[in-house]
Amino acid sequence: MNADKPEDPQRQGLRDRLETVLIHTEKATSWHDQATRLRGLVNRDGYVPIRARLQIEDLEFLAGARTELLRFAELGLRLLDLHQPRDAGGITSDAAHPILRCRSCMWRWPCPTFRAMSESFGTSREEPDTSLPETA
Structure with a gap:
């Protein structure tokens, strides 16, 4: 097999x-x-x-x-x-900043697809975008 x-x-x-x-x-x-x-x-x-x-x-x-x-x-x-964020729907201690997940792949937001797109298209090629947090 x-x-x-x-x-x-x-x-x-x-x-x-x-x-x-x-x-x-x-x-x-x-x-x-x-x-x-x-x-x-x-x-x-x-x-x-x-x-x-x-x-x-x-x-x-x-x-x-x-x-x-x-x-x-x-x-x-x-x-x-x-690939856009949506509320994960869980209980959170910070109601103003709920945990977000990607509505398509369900990774924590920002998802790897969005991060890759943001790195490629978000800023000029000479200046890498460092504003997005790295998540697992």
Whole structure:
């Protein structure tokens, strides 16, 4: 009897897709530093006439960037809808601060899913969010 269950094909497919997006994103050139400089070049029609040398990785990233960002935003909103606090319903000595649990996974709030999302999306990538308490 094999105790290891085979990987769920839907989960594996989603993981493969996310890893592909991550690889394309990491290979593409960041425009963060150039964006500030380019804002000053907007013409009266609202465009920036530029010339850029793009590598194939940049083109692959740009081709799907809008769609991927929309999908990630939708995913984030759906996860936030699923993972939100609710009163655990127990007796507490501090009625003003009841014990909260995630309504989806039932971990103490903030749950690991919410903490991971908050760490990834809550602040800029350079400044890690340290405002959330660590819970077991």
